[in-house]
Amino acid sequence: MKTMTELAVAIDVRNVSQTYHDGRSALKALDGVSLSVAEGEFVCLLGASGCGKTTLLNLIVGLYHLKSGTIDVGGRRVALMFQEPALFPWLTVERNIDLAMRFRGIAKDHRAERIAELLTLVHLEGFGDRRPHELSGGMRQRVALARALAQEADVLLMDEPFGALDAMTRDVLHDEFERIWRTTGLTVLFVTHNVREAVRLGDRVLLLSSRPGRVVAEFPVDIERPRRIDDASVSVLAGEITDRLREEVRRHGH
Amino acid sequence: MAIENDVLETQLEEELAGLDALDALRTEAGPGLASRAWSALWPKVLALFGVFAVWQIVVWSHWKPEYALPGPTSVLPELGRQLKTVAFWHAVATTMRRALVGFGLAVAIGTLLGIGVSRSSILKRGFGSFLTGLQSMPSITWFPLAILLFKLSEGAILFVVVLGAAPSIANGLVSGVDHIPPLLLRAGKMLGARGVDSLRHVVLPAALPGYVAGLKQGWAFSWRSLLAGELLVDIAARSSIGAALNQARELNDATKLLAMMIVVFGIGVLIDGLVFSAVETRIRRRRGLIETGAAA
Numbered sequence: 001m002k003t004m005t006e007l008a009v010a011i012d013v014r015n016v017s018q019t020y021h022d023g024r025s026a027l028k029a030l031d032g033v034s035l036s037v038a039e040g041e042f043v044c045l046l047g048a049s050g051c052g053k054t055t056l057l058n059l060i061v062g063l064y065h066l067k068s069g070t071i072d073v074g075g076r077r078v079a080l081m082f083q084e085p086a087l088f089p090w091l092t093v094e095r096n097i098d099l100a101m102r103f104r105g106i107a108k109d110h111r112a113e114r115i116a117e118l119l120t121l122v123h124l125e126g127f128g129d130r131r132p133h134e135l136s137g138g139m140r141q142r143v144a145l146a147r148a149l150a151q152e153a154d155v156l157l158m159d160e161p162f163g164a165l166d167a168m169t170r171d172v173l174h175d176e177f178e179r180i181w182r183t184t185g186l187t188v189l190f191v192t193h194n195v196r197e198a199v200r201l202g203d204r205v206l207l208l209s210s211r212p213g214r215v216v217a218e219f220p221v222d223i224e225r226p227r228r229i230d231d232a233s234v235s236v237l238a239g240e241i242t243d244r245l246r247e248e249v250r251r252h253g254h
Numbered sequence: 255m256a257i258e259n260d261v262l263e264t265q266l267e268e269e270l271a272g273l274d275a276l277d278a279l280r281t282e283a284g285p286g287l288a289s290r291a292w293s294a295l296w297p298k299v300l301a302l303f304g305v306f307a308v309w310q311i312v313v314w315s316h317w318k319p320e321y322a323l324p325g326p327t328s329v330l331p332e333l334g335r336q337l338k339t340v341a342f343w344h345a346v347a348t349t350m351r352r353a354l355v356g357f358g359l360a361v362a363i364g365t366l367l368g369i370g371v372s373r374s375s376i377l378k379r380g381f382g383s384f385l386t387g388l389q390s391m392p393s394i395t396w397f398p399l400a401i402l403l404f405k406l407s408e409g410a411i412l413f414v415v416v417l418g419a420a421p422s423i424a425n426g427l428v429s430g431v432d433h434i435p436p437l438l439l440r441a442g443k444m445l446g447a448r449g450v451d452s453l454r455h456v457v458l459p460a461a462l463p464g465y466v467a468g469l470k471q472g473w474a475f476s477w478r479s480l481l482a483g484e485l486l487v488d489i490a491a492r493s494s495i496g497a498a499l500n501q502a503r504e505l506n507d508a509t510k511l512l513a514m515m516i517v518v519f520g521i522g523v524l525i526d527g528l529v530f531s532a533v534e535t536r537i538r539r540r541r542g543l544i545e546t547g548a549a550a
Contacts, residue, residue, distance in 0.1 A: 063440060079444070086441035089541040090459045099455055103446040123270045133542020136277030151445065169277075172269045179266070226262060 010076055010155055010187040011037040011060060016069030017212075018055055029055045031212030032069070037155075042181060042188045044198035046241065047208030048249050053191040056213070057157045060189070076187075079153035083160045085140035087132040093119070093143050094128035100150040118146040121180060138169040145177070149184070158190045162197070171229055174200055178226060195245065196238045200229045205241060209248050217244055324509045333513040345493040346517070349484065352408070352494070356415030357476045363416060364423025364472060368465075369453070371424060372431035382428070385421045393418035393479035397486050411483035418479035419472035426468010430461030463537055470530040477522055 018030040029052035037043045047053050058064040060071055061080040087096050094115050101111045119125050122142040132140055141161055148156055162170045178201065181188055192198050198205045199221055207217040219241055223233045285293075306326045313325035336342045371377045371385065396414045404410035434457065442456035458465075484496020495518060502511035538544050 061444060063443060082437065082441065084437060086437045088438065088441070088456070088459065090462065090537075100445045102455070103451060123267060124274075127274075131540060131542065136274065138277065139274055147445070169273055172266065172273060175262075175266050176270065179263070 008039045008074075009036045010039040010041070010073065011035075011189060012070075012072040012074075013056070013060070014070045014072075016056070016059060016066065016071060018052065018059065018064075018067065028212035031214050033208075033213060033215055035206055035215055037187055037189055039154075039187055040185050042190065042201060042203045044202035044205045045189060045191045045208060046193065046195060046198045046205055046245070047213065048193060048210045048245065052213030053193075053208060054159055057159050057189070057191060061157055073155060076154040077151065078155045078157060079148040079151045080157045081144055081148045081159065081161045083163050085132065085137075085144040087140060087143055087147070089132050092129050092131055093124065093135070096132070096143060097147050097150045100147045104151065114150065118149055121149070121183075122146045123176065136169075137165050138173060141165065141173065142176070145180070149180075153186075155187045155189070158188065160192050161190075163192070163194070170197070174229065175226065177201070182225075195242050196229050196234060199223075199234050199238045199241065200227055207241065207244060207248070210252060216248065217241075321506070322508055324512065328509050329512045329516070332509045333516055336510070336513055336517075341493060342498075345495050345498050346521075348492060348494040349480065349496065350521075352411055352415065352484075353477060353480050356412050356480060357419055357473060359412070360416045360419035360472055360476055361423055361469065364420035364468070365427060365465075367420065368424035368427030368431075368468070372428045372457075372461075373453075378428075385425050385428070388417070388421040389425055389475075393475065394482050394486075397483065400483075401487065406487050406489055408489070410487050411480065414483050415476045415479045419476035422475050423465075423468045423472040426471065427461060427465045430464020430468070431457060433464060434460040463534075463541075466530065466534055466537060470526065470534070473525060473530060474522070477525075481518060 013033060013035050016030055016033045017028070020027045020029055033052075033056060035043075035045075045053055045056070055064065057080060059066050060073065061078050063080070087093075088099070091099065097115050097118055098111055101114065106114075115128065116125075119128055122145055124139060124142055124146070127135065127139065127143075132143070135143065144161070162173055165173065174197070180186075190198075190201060199219075202221050205219040205221060206215050207219070208214065209216045219237065221237060223231065223237070227234055310325050310327070313320070313323060317323070367381075367385070371381050393414050396417050397410070400410040400413045404413060438456065438460055442452055447456050481496055481499075484494045485500060488497055488500060495514060499511060499514050499518075502508075502514060535544070
């Protein structure tokens with residue numbers, strides 16, 4: 001049972017709307033989105049394309065300018081993991097992780113120690129002096145994860161981080177990331193369009209409608225961890241959510 | 255439950271290690287330095303022989319009299335003789351010193367200009383097309399002005415060398431910055447890179463390939479401007495490669511003239527190969543832009 005303090009809200013999004021203007025036409029990407037994520041909670045944000053998932057993450061992390069609504073992270077440090085690893089190709093794995101700490105002004109001797117810890121955490125000991133292009137997609141994404149963790153953020157936003165990986169690697173990384181989430185106590189907001197992935201990982205799954213994006217349904221996931229993507233209970237809930245998602249997509253066919 | 259977790263954990267570790275081993279790029283030991291040097295060298299040697307052969311055939315055809323166009327059989331021994339004289343090395347030293355000073359200044363000015371133009375949209379709109387215009391201006395057109403400003407002096411030569419090279423260097427940096435993938439800039443921003451930190455750790459390293467291309471072109475331009483300068487701005491009693499060329503023409507010594515031209519070409523090739531191309535290859539290899547293990 002969690003106590004009240006542990007249930008403090010880490011991300012509070014209220015009534016956020018965002019419209020893109022492209023010459024004469026205007027596209028409403030988000031329309032009055034409200035959601036909150038509790039501290040230490042793992043929330044998956046699920047939606048078909050065009051639901052403004054990426055826009056929302058960029059707004060929360062502060063890469064985009066918020067025009068309407070409020071976003072409150074209570075002064076927590078927020079890190080964002082992109083769909084692609086976005087590692088700097090001119091730096092080794094170690095130096096990539098190092099840079100995240102350097103920008104935060106951490107002393108050099110502390111950094112070396114922390115890099116070793118993080119590489120162990122993502123199971124990449126011995127790969128510190130490699131360059132990104134020498135690694136596989138899954139390994140690069142783990143380096144990106146280590147780099148995000150090096151920011152010592154309280155909140156980790158993830159934008160389809162496993163979307164470009166093969167199924168086998170993705171399954172293993174689900175296990176890996178779940179383990180890291182449990183040991184670090186991070187608050188995670190995880191964007192995906194893969195229903196099973198959302199159910200496999202999340203404490204809660206939020207369904208976003210498309211064009212404009214809006215939270216239309218919420219599904220608590222009461223399945224014991226550690227889970228497997230092919231668990232029967234995962235499949236059942238995933239099926240239920242898929243039906244709701246398809247209904248949402250059909251709305252655009254008329 | 256705890257034991258079960260441990261088992262799962264070990265399994266996970268093994269699975270990850272297995273996937274990594276299967277996926278990771280294997281870096282095989284490449285061929286040794288000697289064999290790499292040989293494979294780079296022999297096509298060049300062959301090409302050189304080809305050029306000499308064509309040259310010799312033209313001479314044999316008696317298209318021009320031998321005193322105006324001597325063949326490689328007399329030019330190459332002359333080059334060998336020149337290489338043994340002190341005066342020749344004095345001339346080369348003067349020219350190379352001018353080249354290094356001029357190029358160094360051009361790098362400093364071009365880099366600052368490039369950073370300014372790439373970081374400020376106003377400067378970019380103002381000077382962007384300006385730089386390209388300057389770059390396409392033949393350096394020889396600056397000489398009359400340079401001679402009026404600096405007389406027949408080192409300053410006049412330096413002025414033109416810098417004007418010849420700096421725009422290319424600035425332009426290279428600007429285009430390097432323009433071609434940075436936006437994702438890398440967003441990643442830098444997300445990691446908290448601001449101002450000078452962002453410039454030093456994200457923008458400049460990301461723009462390095464374009465910058466080096468600019469340096470390479472800048473070097474070519476400064477070398478050209480320098481030789482043009484040495485031909486036009488003859489500073490009395492100071493020997494240089496350009497002065498030697500002038501002298502050879504005045505004495506109708508076509509053999510020495512051609513030998514000196516080979517020197518000008520040789521220095522250009524050497525600097526490009528040993529410095530710029532080597533740096534370029536190194537950058538591309540480090541960033542994984544060279545296909546390794548692919549059939550050639």
